[in-house]
Amino acid sequence: MADFLTVLSEYDIAGAYWVNLKLTFFAGLFALVLGTILAMFRISPIPSLNLAGTAYVNILRNTPLTIIIVFGLAVLWPVLRVEFSEVFTVNFFWLGVVGLTVYHAAFFCEALRSGINTVPVGQAEAARAIGLPFLDSARLVIFPQAFRGAIAPLGNVVIALIKNTTVVAAGSVSEIATLMREMIENESNYVYPIFLTVAVGFVIIVVPVGMLATYLSRRLAVSR
C-alpha cells in the first residue's frame, strides 16, 4: 500500500483531473448556450427553425462522441484548417471543447425541452394575450420556469459530460484517461489499484454534482 502511494505521488493526478474539469466547464458553458438556442428553435413557431433544431439534435445525439472527437483531430484541424493556436496542446484542448460542446448541446437542448413541458400551456397563452412576441414570451415567461423545472435532467447531462471528457484522450488532449494509460504502461504491477484510484476520483467529482442537482431541483421547483 505504501509502495503504491509512492507510485501515485510520482504522477500529477490532480493536474490531470483539473484538465477534465476545465473541459467540463467550458464545454458545459458553451453547450448550455447552444442548447438553449436549439431549444428555442425547437419550440419556435417558424417551421424551418423547427426543422433545423430537430435535425441538429437527432444527428449529433446519434453520432458517437469518439467519432466527433476524432473528426476534430483528423479532419477539422489538418484538412479544414480549423486552428485555435499554434501550440498543439492549446489547439487540441479547444478542439476537444468544440467536440464536447456540439455533442452535449443536443442533450442540453432536450433536457431544457423537458423543462419547457413542465410549464403549463396557459403561461404561454397568457404571455401572448398580454401582447408579448415569441422571443419575449420565451425570455420572460417560459424559459425562467423551464430552467427551474429542468434542473434534474440538466444535472444528469452535466454528469455525463464530466465522464465524457475522458473521450477527448482520442483527440490528443492529455487528461486523466491518458495519465491512467501512462501509469498502467509504467506500473504494470498496480493495474487494479490504478483503475480504482481513477474511478474513485470520478466518484468524488460526480457525487456532489448529483447531490447539488437534486437539492436545487427541489429548492427551485416552481410550486403549482
Place this chain on the structure above:
Amino acid sequence: MRRSRLTMVAGALAAGALALAGCQAEPGGGDGGEETTGGDSTGDAGGEGLTIGIKFDQPGLGFQDGDTYTGFDVDVATYVAEALGHSADDITWVEAQSANRETMLENEQVDMIFATYSITDTRDEVVDFAGPYFVAGQDLLIRSDDAGTITGPESLDGKNLCSVSGSTSAQRVKDEYAEGTQLVEVGGYSECILQLIQGTVDAVTTDDIILAGLAADEGSGALQVVGSPFSEENYGVGLPPGSPLCEDVNEAIQAMFDDGAWEAAIEANTEGTGYTPNADLNPPTLRDCEA
C-alpha cells in the same frame, strides 16, 4: 412481496455468478473477432491447444488479416509453439492489447504473449518472461522526402511528432524532447501514418521494428525509418506467473536464432523498407529463467 424481492436478489446473484463463470471459462472471452482454430482449445497450459496473445493491429508484427495472422511476433510464436510440440493449427490467437497484457497472463487467459512486450522491472514483478527474442529501440518514421533533414532525435527541433497516447515512446518525447517539439497523441499508429502523410506531423515515433512494419504496410516507399534508435526495448515472451514453459521457450528461441529462421522472419516482415535491426544488440542474449 417480500418473497418475490428475495427471489429477485437471488436471481440477480445467480446471473452475476454465471457471467463471472463465463469470464473464467472462455480464453480471451469478450474479444470480438477471436478465431478458434481447433474445437478442443481450452487455454489451459499443457492442454491440447495453445492460446497465444498477439497484437491484431500492428502490421509486420502481429496483424489480423481476415482469418490469417501475419507478422514477426506471429512467426516467432509459431516457431516456438512448434518446438513445444504444437502444430500451427493448434494455436488459438487472441488479441492482447497493451493495457491488458498483465491481466490476461495473471488470469491465465493465454499461455503466452508475443505482443511487442518489453521486459521491464515492474512487469517482471507480476508476470514471467522468457527471451528476449528481439531488441528494438525507439526510432523515427519520416517521409522519404525529409531524409537527410531529420536524422535522429537531435534534429527534431521545431518538428511535430505523432505517437500513441500513453505509450512509453510518447512519454519519452514529452519528458526529454518537449522543448522544441510538439506531440500529437492518437489512439493508434494508423492515425499517426495518416497525419504523417497529410503533413501535419513530420515524424512518427515508437520502436523501430513497429515503424518498419508500418512502412512496409504503407508500401509505396514514401515513408522510411531513420535508423538511429535512442532506447533499448527487450521484447520478451510474456508467461503466466510460475509458468513451467520458460526454459522450453528459451531453447526454442535459441534454436530459431541458430538455424536462420529468426533472421528470415525479420527480413520477410520488413521487406522493401531497407530496415535492419540494431546489429550490436541482435540477436539478443537470453535471460536466465527465474526458478
